[in-house]
Every structure is written in C-alpha cells, then in structure tokens.
Amino acid sequence: MADREDALRHHVLNLLTARQAHATFDDAIGGLAPELRGVRPEGLPYSVWEQVEHMRIAQRDILEFCRAPEYAEREWPNDYWPDASAPDDDTVWTSSVEGFRTDLESICDMVRDDSIDLYEPVPHGDEQTYLREALLVADHNAYHIGQIITIRRQLDAWGDHADG
Template sequence: MNYQHKLITKELTKLLLGGSAHVSLKDALDNLKPELRGIRPENMPYSIWQLVEHIRIAQWDMLQFSKDAEHKSPKWPDEYWPKENAPEDDDAWKGSLKQINSDLDEFIELLEHSDICQEIPHGEGQTILREALQLADHNGYHIAEIVALRRMLKDWK
C-alpha cells in the first residue's frame, strides 16, 4: 500500500467511525433509554429504531455490493426501512448494532486492501472510494437525525 492510499484510507476510516466534526453512532445512542427506541415524535416519519435498522440495512447493502458481483440489493424503499417502530426485543436491538459494527469493520478492511479508485467490475462506474464516501455521508446524515430525535424526546446531553 502506497503512502497516498494509506493517508486516504486513514482519513476515510476516521470519517466512517465518526468523531472529529461528527457524532459517532455509539455516541448518538449512548445512554438511550430502551423505552425511547420505538417512539416516533409528532410529525416525524420514523423512530430511532427505524433509523438504526435503516443504517444497518443500507450499510450492509453497500458492503455487499462492493465485494460481491452476485449481490442483489433490497427493493427501494420498502426493504430499506423496517415497518415496526420498535425492536422486537433487546436482542434485536443488540443484534442490529452488532451487525452495524461488524459490517463497518469489514468495509474498513476492504478499504485497506483494495485499489479504492478502481471501478467495481460489476458496478456502473462505482469505486470503493465512492462507496466509502457514500457510506460515511449516509450514516452521518441518519446519525444526526438520531440526535435530533433524542433532542425532541428530551433525552440528549
């Protein structure tokens, strides 16, 4: 891996993990009361659970697309958003967060061992670099919504 690749990968990793100018998912969910996971504030189209699940599904899809020519993306938008406001139980909540973290780790591993500027063979011009930027942007956007929901629920710092 050359110096430029190392530098870009390091910066992308920081962006993907949150921090600096962005709240991480871990920080956005820190000390969230379990009973607030499924509340949809008035005039809001989703709950914190729905945002977490959406992050999980979309991130999984971007990871799988980046590495697997046979991958079929979920149907947009129906299969990217859970219909239930709240997780079935605490195990569902923990499982979603565990997959988000493991998929993110796997994507970062892919970043470190790929030619990030080479087009993905089964794509339409996408590169691992583009997928990393899209993933960071997508997660950052929805993590900010989680913070906004927590503020509406009077459960933020």
C-alpha cells in the first residue's frame, strides 16, 4: 500500500510543479517585460499582475485553511483580487511572485509529509480532504497560468515558449 501512496504523492507533486500538459508558473511569467505586468489587453478583464496576485492570494488561502484551526473564510471576490491592475513597483511584483513560490512549496511539503493522510478531512473543514485541497491548488493554478499565457499572447509577449 505504501507504494501506491508514494505514487499518489509523486503524481500530485508533479501536477503542482512540473511541466507536463501545460506550462509552469515560472514559464508563464518568465521574461515578461515589467511595463507589461499591469496591462489589460483589449477584450480581456485582467492583467498578468492581477492573475499572479490572485493566484498568490487564493493559494495562501488554501494553505491557511489546511494549517490553521482558526481559519476564517475570506469574502469572495473582494478578498481574492488586487485592487489595482498593476503592481506599485518591482518590489511588490517580486514579493508576490516569491510569496506564490514559497506557499506552493509549503503545499508540496504538505503532500510530501507522510504523517498527513491525504484522504483524511482537514479537521476544521467540511469534509474537504488534504488531497482535495492539493488538487484544488493544482487545478486553480493551471487555469490561471493559461490565462496569463492568453494575456501575454494578446500583448504579443509570449514568444517562442516550449508549449507554444
């Protein structure tokens, strides 16, 4: 049974971090000119900055839900999206990107931790399991990575990336 459990954890970790069926977070934001971070292309309601910051906030929220018995739900949608279409400066951008990466690594640490039964419900939740939360992060991130790529394509800022 341990082999199946290890395989599941491995697959979930790959889903969270590896380039498989889609680009990674770092692929999606890599090489983007700073002046394009806050541009909303015609016909699209979000900028790359808004997507990145939303991903960071949502992922942090899921991580807090998994970790903190005193977790309090945020208000949708106001608490999940930035107020501005562009970061104030490079420091804010970098902080958001690094926060996203750090929290993603924490989610991965949770998946790696064999003292956590991924099938067990989060104790203070409503039957949500740790596995469900990790898969939710993977799914949500993949969705918004695709949106970042769409925005970049509309801005003619995607270039010759591996997944085209």
